[in-house]
Amino acid sequence: MKKNLLLVLALLLGGFAAQAQFPGGGPGGMGGRPSGDGNGRPRSESNQPQAFELPQTKGNSKITGYVVDSSLTSAVEYATIALFDKATQKPIDGTVADEKGKFTLTKIAEGEYYLLVRFIGYTDKKISDIKIKKGDDLDLGVIKVSASIIQLDAVTVTGEKSLIEEKVDRLVYNAEKDLTSKGGDAADVLRKVPMLAVDFDGNVTLRGTSNLRVLINNKPSTIIASSIADALKMIPADLIKSVEVITSPSAKYDAEGSGGIINIITKKSTIQGATLSLDTGTGLRGSNLGLNASLRTGKFGVTLGGFGRAFYNKALVELNQSTIQNGNSILTNQTADAHDFGMFGRYNLGFDYDLGKNQFLTAGVNFGTRNFNRDQDYTTKLFTNNILNSTGYRNVDSRDASNSVDMNLDYVKTFKPGQEWSVSTLYSVSNLTNNFDADLLNGSQELTGRQKNLNSNVNKEITLQTDYVSPIGKKQQIEFGIKGIMREVNSNFRYQVAGPTGDFALDLRNPAGLLNYNQNIGAGYLSYTFATANKYTFKVGSRFEHTMIDANDQERDINIPSYSNLVPSLNISKAVGKAATLKLAYNKRIQRPGLQQLNPNFNAANQQNINIGNPSLKPELTDNMELSLSTSIKKTYLTMALFGRQTSNAITRITMPSDTLLGAVVTTYQNIGKEQTFGANIFGNVYLTSKWTLNGGLDMYYNYIEGRQVGLSGFSEEVSNSGFVIGGRLQTQLQLANGWGIQAFGGYRGNRVQLQGSQSGMGMYSLGFRKEFANKKGSLGLAADNFFGGMKMKSTLTSPIFNQVMVNNIYNQNIKLTFSYKVGKMSLVAKKKTRGVKNDDVMGGGDTNN
Structure with a gap:
């Protein structure tokens, strides 16, 4: 039986290796955007390619610099750098810092500009009064950016995340903002998530069906495969950061879960x-x-x-x-x-x-x-x-x-x-x-x-x-x-x-x-x-x-x-x-x-x-x-x-x-x-x-x-x-x-x-x-x-x-x-990307009548 599985995987791996030879493209969008629009409303976020292109400047000057953390003096990898025309306030060019925090903007025309540095978890940094003369290059040196959440003795929160956010492929319930669930378990949290219904025994339904899959941090657990209701009792509400409801999973998710996927995200160290x-x-x-x-x-x-x-x-x-x-x-x-x-x-x-x-x-x-x-x-x-x-x-x-x-x-x-x-x-x-x-x-x-x-x-x-x-x-x-x-x-x-x-x-x-x-x-x-x-x-x-x-x-x-x-x-x-x-x-x-x-x-x-x-x-x-x-x-x-x-x-x-x-x-x-x-x-x-x-x-x-x-x-x-x-x-x-x-x-x-x-x-x-x-x-x-x-x-x-x-x-x-x-x-600090196994393929415990 396992030999048959290895044969199937070998054939699939051959296709994977063949398709991996195509040339990669450029960055998939600007990235590093905050979760709100500044007025308390949620903003749709996605890893989808962005449907816009910046106008290209015409010149022969360049601007260089390094983006580092102000308190750690370490590089801020992949920070977004945008160059704006000072007169029109419109973006002229943009780039992304490399793993050492270095960035370079080329083909900059003569004029007056300002620079905006942005990355998730950091306060935006603005460099004003940038003047470029024809043929001159500008080295901005080290640009220090500060964490947007300050030390414990002086926390200031602005533009708080909404309790419910609608993203391109999922709905997100930010459970860490829920006061009444503290001291409870995951079932108490899921009862408040739109589209979900949870009975007294902890059995979950999504839009009327209990045929769904529950993940923890994008990963399955054998205890969830045995009984969703019992697994939810194991997870304290205080540990849950958010709950994602995915009603139309893409092909990268396992084909299991006819009603959809519930992904419970726990609080992690960043x-x-x-x-x-x-x-x-x-x-x-x-x-x-x-x-x-x-x-x-x-x-x-x-x-x-x-x-x-x-x-x-x-x-x-x-x-x-x-x-x-x-x-x-x-x-x-x-x-x-x-x-x-x-x-x-x-x-x-x-x-x-x-x-x-x-x-x-x-x-x-x-x-x-x-x-x-x-x-x-x-x-x-x-x-x-x-x-x-x-x-x-x-x-x-x-x-x-x-x-x-x-x-x-x-x-x-x-x-x-x-x-x-x-x-x-x-x-x-x-x-x-x-x-x-x-x-x-x-x-x-x-x-x-x-x-x-x-x-x-x-x-x-x-x-x-x-x-x-x-x-x-x-x-x-x-x-x-x-x-x-x-x-x-x-x-x-x-x-x-x-x-x-x-x-x-x-x-x-x-x-x-x-x-x-x-x-x-x-x-x-x-x-x-x-x-x-x-x-x-x-x-x-x-x-x-x-x-x-x-x-x-x-x-x-x-x-x-x-x-x-x-x-x-x-x-x-x-x-x-x-x-x-x-x-x-x-x-x-x-x-x-x-x-x-x-x-x-x-x-x-x-x-x-x-x-x-x-x-x-x-x-x-x-x-x-x-x-x-x-x-x-x-x-x-x-x-x-x-x-x-x-x-x-x-x-x-x-x-x-x-x-x-x-x-x-x-x-x-x-x-x-x-x-x-x-x-x-x-x-x-x-x-x-x-x-x-x-x-x-x-x-x-x-x-x-x-x-x-x-x-x-x-x-x-x-x-x-x-x-x-x-x-x-x-x-x-x-x-x-x-x-x-x-x-x-x-x-x-x-x-x-x-x-x-x-x-x-x-x-x-x-x-x-x-x-x-x-x-x-x-x-x-x-x-x-x-x-x-x-x-x-x-x-x-x-x-x-x-x-x-x-x-x-x-x-x-x-x-x-x-x-x-x-x-x-x-x-x-910036959170590193991680991948994990997502086994979305086994039915939960279903209904129980005691």
């Missing part, structure tokens, strides 16, 4: 010197502690950090379901008191080193841990033909734990601005344990028996990737690369039973077994971008992926044929007027099943509501279309989008009555017929004053699902369901005097359509205050969530042979106190 920061918080439902240190000197940098979070909660679940079994009507009434306790952590050690000659090396080790415990006391009453048949009590102790390690080594070589080659590697391994112990009691609360389910899982990935990007002239850009992923998933499960006393023995009534699942993927892509003089930008590309699967269980080989996919993508943007952008996008995506969908473990923690995976699942295919308009009107930023999505072979949860357990239902995953979604998004951001912002959005879409449900005695029926879903969010933030700030948030997700029923809507709201200390070395905050009471979510499933109504009461009122403090001397 400083010279040593720092130490502490972030901690405590609340009624959770507490967190984080410690992060960094050291950067010269060409070497190291970061070491750890963030941990503990949470505690309680819930009440009510289940009413009716089934028809053996000609009898069986009614189940069940209640379960649940007490949850979880501890999650993520720890990292990172290195970066400048090899010189525009070569950068980065390495990192990330360790994640999850320990989620749930204690549930079930009371179950069974009625046969409306006559009480039995009353049972079941106390269940569930243990869901995992450890994951991600190790990466990345190399980047920059030839000139916009032209670079990178090699990225990633090794990931995740060990998961999903066990439960159950005590069975009679009506007198006497112990009658015991049960165990032992389920251990291992998920390993090895990824190799190389990419090349280069401008062609000033208006074109080309990208291509190859990638190989070797993935191995193993699951081993068994049941054990015992009497009230004595040792446990294998339960012969319930299945025991294992799953060995090997998946190898070879991929290559080519993407081409060009801009026109009339402000059109086109990005067209295609990606080819070949997937080979070798799977078996304890008794048989699972025949899943190899398959190949050609995945095209097209993105078109048009600048309309001075402040609007119109975008049209199409892409084709595939969605491979994830570990929770594949795992054949027979999870009967609740014997009336059983879950089991399906290792024979095939990938689903999705076509996506999107049309959007983004515009700025004075101090208001607004974007509107229409989208459509059609999925064939969709992976969906199917619930049917059990053929062995009285009154029970079994839920698994199947490739159903098709799913269609059509909708619109509207969201905006307005500066009511320079210190007061208001932003919000509205999501509306129509969902249609059709498929086949199969039950007992050969029962089979074509079913379909459809409906409208409406959701939205509103958030406001106010900066007060003396370092005080206040923020409020409210959001709602409407009823969700399922093949066999629906899930009710849910709402969240929060209010937070924060006081920053002098010199912004620290802050103290107080926030509250859902303080008027808990939430209730109702799920309804129906078919000709069973009905189910489940009500989940979540008591999630919360008040939390947060504290942060930083020490150390910092000075901003």
